[in-house]
Amino acid sequence: MSSEATNKPLYRDINADDEDPEIMEIESYCVNCEKNGITRLFLTRIPFFKDVVVSSFTCDNCGLHNTELQPANKIQEKGVKYVCTINNSKDLNRQVVQTNLATISIPKLEFESPPNKGVLTTVEGIIDRAVEGLSQDQPVRKIQHPEMAEQIGAFIEKLKELKEVKEPFQIILDDPSGNSFIENPYAPNKDKDMTIHHYVRTRAQDQQLGLLEQENIEAEPEEEEKKEEKKEEVKKEEIFDGKTEVASFRTNCPECNVPCDTNMKLVDIPHFKEVVIMATTCDSCGHKDNEVKGGSGIEPKGTRITLKITDQSDMSRDVLKSDTASMAIPELDFAAEMGTLGGKFTTLEGLLVDIKSQLSGSNPFFSGDSSDKQRAKKIETFCQEIEKIIAGERLGDHFVLDDPAGNSYLQNVYAPEPDPEMTVEHYERSYEQNEDMGLNDLKTENYETS
DSSP states (O other): OOHHHHHSOSSEEOOTTOSOOOOEEEEEEOTTTSSEEEEEEEEEEOTTSOEEEEEEEEOTTTOOEEEEEEEOSOOOSSEEEEEEEEOSGGGGGOEEEEOTTOEEEEGGGTEEEOOOSOEEEEHHHHHHHHHHHHHTTHHHHHHHOHHHHHHHHHHHHHHHHHTTTSSOEEEEEEETTSOOEEOOTTTTSOOTTEEEEEEOOOHHHHHHTTOSOOOOOOOOHHHHHHHHHHHHHHHHSOOOOTTTSOEEEEEEOTTTOOEEEEEEEEEEOTTSOEEEEEEEEOTTTOOEEEEEEESSOOOSSEEEEEEEOOSGGGGGSEEEEOTTOEEEEGGGTEEEOTTTTOSEEEEHHHHHHHHHHHHHSOOTTSSGGGOOHHHHHHHHHHHHHHHHHHHTOSTTOEEEEEETTSOOEEOOTTTTSOOTTEEEEEEOOOHHHHHHTTOTTOOOSSOOOO
16 A cells, blocks of 8 residues: 555545545445445545534435435534524525534524434525425325414424524524534634533433443342452552553544554643643554643633733743633634633644644635635635744734633743733633533532432
């Protein structure tokens, strides 16, 4: 196998100009005519989101056609909820990734679409699918249940009127798996018309996703004896010291799904706190990744760190960005929501390079049939300004790291003295921020164990 073939990524950026998209074809059973059709699988990456598998089934015998989308990533640690306001016809073109676990609702019409098959569509496509689904059995309803058919017909007209956008309306995408997505057309700037909530799943949602083990059946006496033996063996083993030793465990590579090693270590950051750093390296595809978790839980208050960049040496400052932190550069009108880039322990330069890399890659919204020259130019200009900050050509700009969990850190090069170019604010979290972290329902007073 050539080196060119081995270095080709498994999940390539979706691009309308790609002449060789590497679509896999599989002969499959048709549930309609019971003959064989063709299933086509396309593994691709959606910019600003993640990897997905797009599947399409076509039967030449009966004409049945079906498309579906499945996330290629694991179930996320938290669920996600997008609340998007549609103000004009342009907003109807927002790209939407809806997994088979996501619920879509339109509060204005008290409409809710339960989890169905996963699709890659637009806001207008969601409305069209709802209209198509409700219209499907209308001829039969008009005969058997004329009153119900009339009510559904009136509701269908209301759905169609939404596409005229005579007045703004909200659309809500709620996915407990965390793998759904609504496009931000203003990227890299913050979307003023959309809010994103990451929430802790309920036990019922975990059970729906298959994350909870089935209730344990009463163990046989022999199994109980084995458990006791294992407990004795654990007692005899040396206690693992997370501060001096590196723990290693097997996981699957998020890029090629081949088993690889993830190393984990507890690190004490001077003038801050202990954190858990996890690093993954895949020998098969070369993928490297690191993730940081707070080692001391959620702080009583949120932390907002603002650094004024006055010298190119500021790029070498250490940065600990937790997965609950948001980032902003006010002078560039840039704002990244909580969860962007995940948890990272790097330098300020490394963080800016990661932001630039995520924005400057191949993007279906800026090339080919879906090209938007104005937005493409905006992204290009933004990346050039990021390069200037890294090179020390834009002094005086501010970098803001806002973490409601209080687990992020930006190095103070004057420590233990105060840093004249950096301010650290501790603030009370809002109800919404506590809700996103699952703190509102957490009982800590008068707690009794059964």
